[in-house]
Amino acid sequence: MxxxxxxxxxxxxxxxxxxxxxxxxxxxxxxxxxxxxxGSDLWDYRGINRVTEPTPMGHEYCGVVEEVGSEVxxxxxxxxxxxxxxxxxxxxxxCRAGYQSSCVHREFVGAGGAQAQALRVPLADGTxxxxxxxxxxxxxxxxxxxxxxxxxxxxxxxxxxVGPGKTVAVVGDGAVGLLAVLAARQLGADRIIAxxxxxSRQKLAQEFGATDIVTERxxxxxxxxxxxxxxxxxxxVVEAVGTQESMMQAIRSTRPGGHVGYVGVPHGVDLPGEExxxxxxxxxxxxxxxxxxxxxxxxxxxxxxxxxxxxxxLTLPLDEAAEGYRAMDERRAVKALLLP
Amino acid sequence: MxxxxxxxxxxxxxxxxxxxxxxxxxxxxxxxxxxxxxGSDLWDYRGINRVTEPTPMGHEYCGVVEEVGSEVxxxxxxxxxxxxxxxxxxxxxxCRAGYQSSCVHREFVGAGGAQAQALRVPLADGTxxxxxxxxxxxxxxxxxxxxxxxxxxxxxxxxxxVGPGKTVAVVGDGAVGLLAVLAARQLGADRIIAxxxxxSRQKLAQEFGATDIVTERxxxxxxxxxxxxxxxxxxxVVEAVGTQESMMQAIRSTRPGGHVGYVGVPHGVDLPGEExxxxxxxxxxxxxxxxxxxxxxxxxxxxxxxxxxxxxxLTLPLDEAAEGYRAMDERRAVKALLLP
Numbered sequence: 001m002x003x004x005x006x007x008x009x010x011x012x013x014x015x016x017x018x019x020x021x022x023x024x025x026x027x028x029x030x031x032x033x034x035x036x037x038x039g040s041d042l043w044d045y046r047g048i049n050r051v052t053e054p055t056p057m058g059h060e061y062c063g064v065v066e067e068v069g070s071e072v073x074x075x076x077x078x079x080x081x082x083x084x085x086x087x088x089x090x091x092x093x094x095c096r097a098g099y100q101s102s103c104v105h106r107e108f109v110g111a112g113g114a115q116a117q118a119l120r121v122p123l124a125d126g127t128x129x130x131x132x133x134x135x136x137x138x139x140x141x142x143x144x145x146x147x148x149x150x151x152x153x154x155x156x157x158x159x160x161x162v163g164p165g166k167t168v169a170v171v172g173d174g175a176v177g178l179l180a181v182l183a184a185r186q187l188g189a190d191r192i193i194a195x196x197x198x199x200s201r202q203k204l205a206q207e208f209g210a211t212d213i214v215t216e217r218x219x220x221x222x223x224x225x226x227x228x229x230x231x232x233x234x235x236x237v238v239e240a241v242g243t244q245e246s247m248m249q250a251i252r253s254t255r256p257g258g259h260v261g262y263v264g265v266p267h268g269v270d271l272p273g274e275e276x277x278x279x280x281x282x283x284x285x286x287x288x289x290x291x292x293x294x295x296x297x298x299x300x301x302x303x304x305x306x307x308x309x310x311x312x313x314l315t316l317p318l319d320e321a322a323e324g325y326r327a328m329d330e331r332r333a334v335k336a337l338l339l340p
Numbered sequence: 341m342x343x344x345x346x347x348x349x350x351x352x353x354x355x356x357x358x359x360x361x362x363x364x365x366x367x368x369x370x371x372x373x374x375x376x377x378x379g380s381d382l383w384d385y386r387g388i389n390r391v392t393e394p395t396p397m398g399h400e401y402c403g404v405v406e407e408v409g410s411e412v413x414x415x416x417x418x419x420x421x422x423x424x425x426x427x428x429x430x431x432x433x434x435c436r437a438g439y440q441s442s443c444v445h446r447e448f449v450g451a452g453g454a455q456a457q458a459l460r461v462p463l464a465d466g467t468x469x470x471x472x473x474x475x476x477x478x479x480x481x482x483x484x485x486x487x488x489x490x491x492x493x494x495x496x497x498x499x500x501x502v503g504p505g506k507t508v509a510v511v512g513d514g515a516v517g518l519l520a521v522l523a524a525r526q527l528g529a530d531r532i533i534a535x536x537x538x539x540s541r542q543k544l545a546q547e548f549g550a551t552d553i554v555t556e557r558x559x560x561x562x563x564x565x566x567x568x569x570x571x572x573x574x575x576x577v578v579e580a581v582g583t584q585e586s587m588m589q590a591i592r593s594t595r596p597g598g599h600v601g602y603v604g605v606p607h608g609v610d611l612p613g614e615e616x617x618x619x620x621x622x623x624x625x626x627x628x629x630x631x632x633x634x635x636x637x638x639x640x641x642x643x644x645x646x647x648x649x650x651x652x653x654l655t656l657p658l659d660e661a662a663e664g665y666r667a668m669d670e671r672r673a674v675k676a677l678l679l680p
Contacts, residue, residue: 257442266616269612282623284621
């Protein structure tokens with residue numbers, strides 16, 4: 001099969017790779033319908049995460065089940081499925097508490113490289129969620145989004161305890177931030193402040209449900225959010241970047257007793273204990289337990305209540321994956337969809 | 341009146357001070373029935389917090405109202421009252437959300453120095469809670485404990501989402517940690533692990549409701565808590581120290597999806613963003629909004645359901661406050677009660 005491999009910083013190649021096969025009896029192999037490039041792939045691409053050997057890339061996927069292992073009981077060949085970047089048994093105490101991305105048996109699905117024509121998914125019964133039938137083509141981008149970027153924005157909103165009566169601010173206008181806006185609207189937020197300096201992203205944020213746009217960053221962004229909230233700060237703030245500046249902006253934009261949901265993978269972030277203490281915020285986040293939200297997200301997509309696939313503003317054949325990385329690296333694209 | 345003043349590290353003197361008076365029409369002046377030395381006073385006493393001028397000490401108090409300002413409507417002279425270290429209006433949006441210690445009008449009551457014969461309390465209506473009548477003498481230590489140390493342990497337990505079916509670990513065996521154990525029992529925890537190396541404190545923890553004692557610290561303490569929880573970590577962990585080691589011990593003792601409630605005032609604490617992210621814990625804490633819990637704490641004390649005053653293992657006349665500081669500094673006493 002064809003699959004994307006990172007050889008060195010900024011050197012992504014789509015090349016011939018071995019077809020995936022069932023290894024454990026709980027595995028499935030799926031034929032990828034669509035995959036994409038994640039903002040977190042850029043950490044590797046840019047050389048910020050060190051890559052020491054050729055590495056298959058990608059961890060977002062949806063597609064049709066080709067084959068299942070002998071112990072797989074609920075997932076069957078021919079089903080259209082979506083799964084998360086972490087495989088989970090969905091039955092351990094951690095999964096039952098809703099933290100499938102910390103499952104005691106978790107495996108990183110992306111190890112196999114989802115930017116490819118096919119993918120082995122471990123723990124298929126616990127990991128994959130089947131759609132009610134084979135989706136229309138126009139639903140596929142949205143179903144793919146549920147695999148990570150929507151699930152991550154959704155978790156950010158849930159971790160920030162978004163809900164009716166609340167004012168929400170979202171730090172970060174990448175795909176996750178934009179979909180956190182969408183999730184906040186779905187979860188019933190009263191008011192949604194998107195923090196963005198880019199006109200096209202502001203527009204999409206507004207279409208997803210943002211009621212206010214703040215273009216300032218850092219201390220000025222914080223001051224603006226406070227201005228919009230009677231000087232108190234937002235009830236809920238989603239952090240969807242992962243830098244020191246964005247984390248502090250999120251914490252300082254939150255009122256005492258409010259909630260920060262942080263889903264940007266932190267790079268070089270250190271939180272000052274004393275400031276955090278006196279901020280009185282709740283802090284929660286981490287790798288999104290996408291599996292927890294998949295059934296409700298897939299249902300809303302299937303019913304065409306939400307259209308998260310609109311974050312894909314570039315669609316390329318898989319063989320042109322390198323251009324997808326370049327476009328996102330240069331911020332010419334929010335998110336690149338790849339068709340195998 | 342007589343009152344304790346810190347002149348320099350380790351130099352606490354009880355001396356003649358001006359009697360407090362009503363300044364704002366929302367003030368009350370109370371005659372102190374009992375006051376005490378707080379673990380956080382030791383940061384000043386030890387010179388870790390710099391003290392640049394003679395500073396009246398103490399922020400824990402209960403006593404009888406002597407006088408109220410013209411705008412005070414619910415608190416009346418003759419009532420026995422308890423209040424928190426932060427005065428609060430108890431009516432702003434932050435107070436209504438239960439974060440009175442971040443009230444938009446908050447004032448630090450301790451500025452007046454509660455280790456004294458009398459004290460001015462601002463925002464009396466919002467700050468003070470009256471008991472049903474004048475308490476028996478033996479209830480006074482417990483009512484005094486509610487002013488801070490019980491309220492702080494209680495908030496730690498609430499912030500850690502303690503409740504039925506949960507296993508709770510408490511890091512820190514000072515008065516706050518011990519009373520977090522008591523609060524965890526009151527809040528219905530199934531199992532309470534007290535982390536302590538001191539036999540007398542272990543004994544009190546067990547009397548307050550601890551079901552398990554872990555004597556190890558740091559990584560070994562974490563491993564022990566995991567051993568006791570099927571390798572997963574506790575559902576809820578209360579951090580009641582405020583050092584880097586204790587914060588990391590608390591975070592690492594918590595299972596993914598679990599809750600850390602931190603109430604030890606942080607000194608030199610920096611939280612590594614990446615570890616926190618992958619830990620999947622909830623983090624919440626800060627200066628305890630004691631006012632939120634005062635009615636239920638006072639009620640439980642009045643009905644003699646709880647006896648938090650047992651953390652006072654040294655009682656001295658106010659004039660001997662310096663000996664109270666010394667005894668706590670040298671860990672000869674858990675907590676020193678002072679009688680004006």
